[in-house]
Amino acid sequence: MVNVQEQKVLLEVQNLKQYFSVKREKLLQPKLSVKAVDDISFTLCEGETLSIVGESGCGKSTTGRAILRLDEPTAGKVVYNGKNILDLSKKDLRTLRGELQVIFQDPFASLNPRQTIQQILSEAMSIQNSVQKELRKDRMRELMHLVGLPEEALSRHPHEFSGGQRQRIGIARALAVNPKLIICDEAVSALDVSIQAQILNLLKRLQRQLNLTFLFISHDLSVVRHISDRVMVMYLGKVVEIAPKHALFNQPTHPYTRALLSSIPVPNPKVQKERILLSGDVPSPINPPSGCRFHTRCPFATELCSSKEPETVEVQNGHHVACHYANDFFSA
Amino acid sequence: MTTIQKTDTLAVTQVLGAPKESAWRNFISQFFRNKAAVVGAIIIAFYIFIATFAPLLAPYDPYEIQLENKLQSPSLEHWMGTDDKGRDILSRILYGSRLSMGVGFAAVAFGAFFGILFGLIAGYYGKWVDSVIMRCMDVLLAFPGILLALAIISALGPGMINVTIAVGAFSVPLFARIVRGSTLEVKQLEYVDAIRSLGAKDSTIIFRHILPNILSPIIVQGTLRIATAILSAAGLSFLGLGAQPPSSEWGTMLSGGRDFLFSAPYIAIFPGMAIAILVLGLNIFGDGLRDALDPRMKN
Numbered sequence: 178m179v180n181v182q183e184q185k186v187l188l189e190v191q192n193l194k195q196y197f198s199v200k201r202e203k204l205l206q207p208k209l210s211v212k213a214v215d216d217i218s219f220t221l222c223e224g225e226t227l228s229i230v231g232e233s234g235c236g237k238s239t240t241g242r243a244i245l246r247l248d249e250p251t252a253g254k255v256v257y258n259g260k261n262i263l264d265l266s267k268k269d270l271r272t273l274r275g276e277l278q279v280i281f282q283d284p285f286a287s288l289n290p291r292q293t294i295q296q297i298l299s300e301a302m303s304i305q306n307s308v309q310k311e312l313r314k315d316r317m318r319e320l321m322h323l324v325g326l327p328e329e330a331l332s333r334h335p336h337e338f339s340g341g342q343r344q345r346i347g348i349a350r351a352l353a354v355n356p357k358l359i360i361c362d363e364a365v366s367a368l369d370v371s372i373q374a375q376i377l378n379l380l381k382r383l384q385r386q387l388n389l390t391f392l393f394i395s396h397d398l399s400v401v402r403h404i405s406d407r408v409m410v411m412y413l414g415k416v417v418e419i420a421p422k423h424a425l426f427n428q429p430t431h432p433y434t435r436a437l438l439s440s441i442p443v444p445n446p447k448v449q450k451e452r453i454l455l456s457g458d459v460p461s462p463i464n465p466p467s468g469c470r471f472h473t474r475c476p477f478a479t480e481l482c483s484s485k486e487p488e489t490v491e492v493q494n495g496h497h498v499a500c501h502y503a504n505d506f507f508s509a
Numbered sequence: 510m511t512t513i514q515k516t517d518t519l520a521v522t523q524v525l526g527a528p529k530e531s532a533w534r535n536f537i538s539q540f541f542r543n544k545a546a547v548v549g550a551i552i553i554a555f556y557i558f559i560a561t562f563a564p565l566l567a568p569y570d571p572y573e574i575q576l577e578n579k580l581q582s583p584s585l586e587h588w589m590g591t592d593d594k595g596r597d598i599l600s601r602i603l604y605g606s607r608l609s610m611g612v613g614f615a616a617v618a619f620g621a622f623f624g625i626l627f628g629l630i631a632g633y634y635g636k637w638v639d640s641v642i643m644r645c646m647d648v649l650l651a652f653p654g655i656l657l658a659l660a661i662i663s664a665l666g667p668g669m670i671n672v673t674i675a676v677g678a679f680s681v682p683l684f685a686r687i688v689r690g691s692t693l694e695v696k697q698l699e700y701v702d703a704i705r706s707l708g709a710k711d712s713t714i715i716f717r718h719i720l721p722n723i724l725s726p727i728i729v730q731g732t733l734r735i736a737t738a739i740l741s742a743a744g745l746s747f748l749g750l751g752a753q754p755p756s757s758e759w760g761t762m763l764s765g766g767r768d769f770l771f772s773a774p775y776i777a778i779f780p781g782m783a784i785a786i787l788v789l790g791l792n793i794f795g796d797g798l799r800d801a802l803d804p805r806m807k808n
Contacts, residue, residue: 247702271710272708274706274707275707278707279702279703279706281702282699283699286700288703290722300704300707304709304713305707305708
């Protein structure tokens with residue numbers, strides 16, 4: 178298990194906010210915004226895998242995109258190796274981008290259909306100048322081996338590959354610039370289960386070999402359980418719980434985490450499991466509930482929950498929960 | 510515990526199949542299934558052939574005035590007859606194809622160049638840049654094409670180059686709109702984000718990753734616009750604003766023949782037919798291209 182204190186912090190996200198303004202329907206209507214990510218903070222240590230889980234629309238992917246500045250965040254700090262990414266000039270950001278890479282969800286949309294694999298990889302290398310010109314050919318072959326594709330793949334176009342193979346190409350492209358941190362945005366969600374396993378194992382092996390750090394965004398809890406060191410649970414733009422994997426899966430504390438974990442299917446028909454069913458829909462992020470955002474669906478909500486936003490409590494070493502009754506739930 | 514098997518089946522277990530049929534092959538077979546489009550392509554090829562080899566094909570000098578031969582009906586010597594100054598109409602049409610088609614292609618090239626540039630910038634940067642550019646395009650679009658061209662020519666003065674600019678100018682907003690729409694669509698694809706996260710410059714993203722992927726609608730629109738441009742240019746020449754006599758531009762020839770519509774209709778009929786057939790060819794060719802390249806645009 179990873180001890181947070183002992184490791185070097187690679188990425189620190191502080192009070193990150195990402196609001197998207199909504200188009201006004203009437204002229205004098207007050208300006209509304211979708212609070213996709215609302216004031217979240219977390220750290221990521223070198224060499225670890227932190228997963229972000231939550232249902233769709235909770236701000237997982239938005240967080241990843243904001244860290245990479247693919248969308249400009251509204252407020253907050255993203256400190257990478259001591260530098261705030263959000264303060265960097267366009268030029269400095271371009272240079273830094275080589276260290277932060279991303280693997281996308283849709284393997285059919287993430288490769289330019291008009292380029293061959295060779296062009297895709299050599300362009301990545303030339304943008305960042307990560308490999309000398311004379312060595313690029315060798316490096317490309319090496320990358321193909323690294324991600325488990327034959328060398329002949331280099332001269333092909335993306336449409337000649339299957340989804341899993343394309344995902345490997347996407348990984349090769351990310352690796353072409355020798356990154357330190359890779360954000361996997363639902364990287365295996367679009368794949369078949371057997372291919373998912375292959376890609377996850379590939380990612381794990383690459384992490385060991387190249388000492389990579391992963392921010393793994395997923396809605397699939399079994400995938401998260403397989404790959405993570407730590408897990409962060411998000412609900413409606415907020416972090417509700419963040420803990421080392423075993424602590425989170427064995428001792429989920431926040432009522433939302435408990436509900437989420439109870440939805441994992443158990444591959445054993447004899448086990449009677451306790452399902453926590455939440456009522457109602459996720460409230461709109463345009464006008465989120467007051468106090469604790471989960472209080473509208475929380476079976477344990479009290480007066481306090483609807484009036485005051487909960488502080489984040491550390492219930493155990495490295496296990497943080499944003500709930501007024503975190504300590505009660507934890508010991509229970 | 511987990512539903513995931515821990516098998517690291519990597520490497521060459523997934524052998525690649527034979528190369529799949531290329532997009533180009535697919536396009537060709539699609540296109541040739543459409544008989545009308547093939548006819549259009551043949552017509553265009555024929556006109557391009559004529560324009561290229563006009564000096565070799567023309568039986569007479571198109572500008573040589575032979576008053577003794579004026580207003581002759583079509584005959585074996587003069588297949589399309591002669592005009593009021595005794596010039597051979599066939600030779601004039603052959604030479605005129607260079608002018609008429611030249612104006613059409615040049616005007617569309619001009620319109621497409623600026624339209625694509627504006628469309629890409631508006632679509633890629635969005636926000637106020639988009640609003641400013643597209644509102645300007647809307648203003649251009651609000652004028653009927655020929656009226657806008659008339660205004661531009663009255664400002665610049667008559668002549669072939671000015672006609673080209675005028676006709677090109679009203680193609681700009683059409684290209685800008687199509688390109689902007691396609692850019693918006695391609696921009697949100699993940700490979701654009703991927704290339705951005707690699708640190709590519711905006712110009713690289715726009716011209717190397719977005720433009721090549723939106724070419725189909727541009728080509729289709731370009732082909733259809735050439736037809737309109739030729740027609741507009743001929744119209745302007747007919748009104749005396751474009752090519753000036755004794756030029757053998759088809760619009761100018763039509764204009765010259767309008768006084769003899771009853772006594773010698775062939776003076777106007779043949780250049781008119783030349784225009785009509787070319788425009789028809791371009792249109793059905795453009796429709797065929799659209800169906801093969803960009804099936805979504807089909808109504």
